[in-house]
Amino acid sequence: MKKVLVVLIIIIGSSLQAQNPGIGDAASPSVRISSGIVRGIAQDGVAVFKGIPYAAPPVGEYRWRPPQPVIPWEGIRDALAFGPDCAQGGWGTAPGTIREGSSEDCLYLNLWIPAGARPKNKLPVMVWIHGGAFVGGSGASAATSGEAFAKQGVILMTFNYRLGRLGHFAFPALSAEHPDEPKGSYAFMDMIAALQWVQDNIAAFGGDPNNVTIFGQSAGGVAVHSLLTIPQAKGLFHKAISHSGGGRDGVLTGRPMNKENADPFYPVSAETIGINFARRHGIDGTDANALAKLRSLSVEEIVDGGQESDGEGGPRTYSGPILDGKLVVETAESAYKAGRQLNVPLIIGSCSAEIGGSFVNFAGTKEELFSLFGELEDDAKAAYDPEGNKEFDEVQTLFNTDWVWAEPARFAARFFAAGDMPAYIFHYGYVPANMRERMRYGAGHGAEIPYVFNNLNSRRGADKTTKADEEVARILNTYWANFAKTGNPNGAGLPVWPNYGTAKEEILDIQPDGNIVGKPDTRKARLDVIEKASSGSNRVRIQSRGGI
Known part of the structure; x- marks a missing residue:
């Protein structure tokens, strides 16, 4: 039985x-x-x-x-x-419509x-x-x-x-x-x-x-x-x-909810922007009735490009993330400086030539750009154009990249390293052979994504993959998977990715030809001058626009 x-x-x-x-x-x-x-x-x-x-x-x-x-x-x-x-x-969407899908x-x-x-x-x-x-x-x-x-x-x-x-x-009625x-x-x-x-x-x-x-x-x-x-x-x-997420303030990282601000980057509050948007649609007042009318607007009327007048005769602006005091209580930069962030293992980095043009300011020549550094002008020239022979477009692209992404990433990594948490910095510079004529200064914003996901046949990948493409994708995808498993990207068959520390300041450099190596950061002089400029009174003069 x-x-x-x-x-x-x-x-x-x-x-x-x-x-x-x-x-x-x-x-x-x-x-x-x-x-x-x-x-x-x-x-x-x-x-x-x-x-x-x-x-x-x-x-x-x-x-x-x-x-x-x-x-x-x-x-x-x-x-x-x-x-x-x-x-x-989105690009190409007609006014009063939203993107299909x-x-x-x-x-x-x-x-x-x-x-x-x-x-x-x-x-x-x-x-x-x-x-x-x-x-x-x-x-x-x-x-x-x-x-x-x-x-x-x-x-x-x-x-x-x-x-x-x-x-x-x-909007005031939303706050109430x-x-x-x-x-x-x-x-x-x-x-x-x-x-x-x-x-x-x-x-x-x-x-x-x-x-x-x-x-x-x-x-x-x-x-x-x-x-x-x-x-x-x-x-x-x-x-x-x-x-490519920065780490300092200045890139849409938090606008005050209901107080006007002396900061030239955020001169008006998020509520003021909401009131101005309502007025554009003929909605006066700030009470519950006005809010009901806002909620009755079609989604196409709400989306309309994401911009509205700042109410002060300035450029049309979209509020971006909001410092409401309950959910978002401070910016990342202030939290890092005070050690109030979640202390977890971190990978952080950016591409080598993120965005060119007038993304940060409207300087039209190298001389004009360097003059914005004030007393740091000579330091900026020495860091970005030591021989004086670089094209303005290249200097401007490198400056934009460092100002918005690379130096802020180093800034953030230092605080995690100081808290005895593993911090790993990457510098992505790989450019597929068939794209090097178009990407003369390096890898642009988002270029690493199909490699990290190992999706080279996606629309953002190379037109025709090579063994070099496939090897870069294999390595990066494995680094990211290893980090998810253990908090350490390193593993068998991979170039050693050094843990970032302020003593050696070593990073992972994904080079233009696909060679991947852990080494001291060769951008140090550039990032140092950006650090000085972004931390002092020069910041207002250098950054006249921005946002991602």
Whole structure:
């Protein structure tokens, strides 16, 4: 009788196991999460779940409110297609329209899972925050698909967050409405809600909620800095990577909610910008009735390019992230200086030639640019043009890159290193052979993304890949996966990436020809002069514009 019971137990256990295969074992894997059952698709060793809602649609009464809980569904929800991107205009969009495929109903996420993953596996999780100047972008870009990460044993999640005035907006009646709620930067609230979804649900997919790495580029890199300094984000992630996200103030990192500001970069408050926007649409007053009229505007009227008059005769401006005092309590720079950031392992870096032109100021010649440095003019010339023979376009591109991204990245890394946390700096300069004529000064803004994700056939990758392209992509994707697993990017078969420290100041240099080496930072003289200028009275004279 005892033997019969044992056999029955084995049979029943085997049957249950057959009904509950690993996430990537079945062609149509299904997983139960807090809001219902989702069904994805598995192929080539990776299970993919797309378009999973992580919050209720932020429409109607929920416009300019924190993300609300998802309404549970009955039965099985197919997770086979990306959800709509968040409402945005974008290049070439006609006035009064939004980009095709975007919508105000947009709070969806996507997952790439290694084959055979089970809840007990506790796989590392990476959460990608897309860029786009906080007015554009998507979690469904071909360049950021997660197959390569999944094949490295890492779960990748991408998601959408509210953009433009739907993502960052202030108005007096909003401040008074629901006084217990945070206000202003709804995009950051969405990011926190997505990370909370990971905490609540990722174990069902085989992920470890206690090993989450956030990473993002451009505005997504700025968001990484913000999440490192927003108290409500504490405990939701454990490692961070910022691509081209700066680290200092001055790049849309926080506008006061309701106080006018003497800072020339933020002369008016976010609420003033909101009032001016309402007046443009014939909405007077600042009470609940005016707010109701704002909520009745179409999404096309809200999006309209993301800009509005500052009310002072100045340039049209979009508020960007907002210092509301409850959610966003300070800028990243002030938090780092005071040691109030989340102390977690960090990778940070930028490309070698991010953006040229008048991105930072309107200087038209080398002489005019160097004169903006004031008493540091000779230092700037020695650092950027020691022989006096460089083209203005090259000098301006390098200056823009260092001012907005490279020096602020070093600034941030120093504080993490001082807190005895691993900090790794990268300098991405690789340019594919078939693009070197077009990218004469180095790698531009976002050039590293298809290599980090090892998606070289995406629209942002090389037109025709070479062995050098494939090797750079393999190495970078492995560095990032290793960091997600252990907090250290290094591993077998990889060039050693030195931990940054102020004594040796070593970084990982991804060179134009694809050679990758850990070495002292050869940009030191340039970054030192930028540090002096950005920390003193020269800052106002040098930066007359900016933003990503």
